[in-house]
Amino acid sequence: MTVSKRKERNTWQYAFGYEGKTYRKSGFKTKREATEAETKARAELSEGMQFDNDVTLHDYFKEWAETYRKPNVSEITYRTYTTIITLLDSDKIGHTPLKNITRRMYQKFITSYAEDHSNETIRKFNGNISTAVDDAVHEGIVKKNFTYKVTYKGEVEAQKEDDKYITVAEYTKLKEAVRESNARSSLILFIMIATGCRISGAIRLQYDFINKKDCTLYIDENKTDTSPRTVSITPNDMQHILSVIDSYPKNMSGLVFDSITTNAVNKALKGNCQRLNIKPITSHALRHTHCSYLLSKGISIYYISKRLGHKNIKTTLEVYSHLLEESYETENDKAINALKFL
The missing domain is CATH 1.10.443.10 (Intergrase catalytic core)
Structure with missing residues (x-):
């Protein structure tokens, strides 16, 4: 394991190489947290979740959904994820590198999305994006989750059958x-x-x-x-x-x-x-x-x-x-x- 302590900040970090690239993340409170995070990161890389620092929101979410959701949910349930993938592919934010997306940028996207959707639809959509970005934070691709405290008000009532x-x-x-x-x-x-x-x-x-x-x-x-x-x-x-x-x-x-x-x-x-x-x-x-x-x-x-x-x-x-x-x-x-x- 390549876990070390950052004395100046009194936190722990991991850093390791994989196929010519260096993967690093810091800010862990304990050595155990850093070690567990490195173990998970290595496992994800070996399972195919390999991303460069310029990976877009669309590409990351698509790979994330196929790796962590598709094997564990029904075909009907997985349609929720494919719908999000399609939406991200058709919007500018989906083709923006994760590391470049700010809270303000994401908030504007959600506000626009809310014009034609219900609160329940937006809640599910944002929840899935937020969960995926949490993993991106864990993997060191982004430092913070840009979906944090996003606000919305759906302009369309939830549809009855x-x-x-x-x-x-x-x-x-x-x-x-x-x-x-x-x-x-x-x-x-x-x-x-x-x-x-x-x-x-x-x-x-x-x-x-x-x-x-x-x-x-x-x-x-x-x-x-x-x-x-x-x-x-x-x-x-x-x-x-x-x-x-x-x-x-x-x-x-x-x-x-x-x-x-x-x-x-x-x-x-x-x-x-x-x-x-x-x-x-x-x-x-x-x-x-x-x-x-x-x-x-x-x-x-x-x-x-x-x-x-x-x-x-x-x-x-x-x-x-x-x-x-x-x-x-x-x-x-x-x-x-x-x-x-x-």
């Missing part, structure tokens, strides 16, 4: 409203309505993902619980998407939307809902409503599972079991009528 959907009439009205605008946020919302994809899938759309001939979009949401897939859309929807994209300057990156955040899209959704007198919803409600509409039209759960990108039908059943319960009586009547012919 009924609030996760809108009616078919509202869905159609919203689709027509965003069709009238060439704004990037409007086109992203249109794509989400047309395909049932998550916001990340629409934002990550590339020119090469669009098949005009077959009227399909390749959706890659970069999430662990969904699979990349090809989704069919109507010819009219394809024509609209292409015409709007043609009005944009072409990005050399290959991405249709080179720089837009989830917050910008959610704000556009909020504005449209207010203008159309539709109850406030999150962008994910568009995905829920897409599924609900297909189920109401008798589309098979197998097809819906594939269209939404779920890795198996079990996931679809777990997420939308309440919708299937609602259709039980109708399906029961169909079954009884069918059995009459046996």
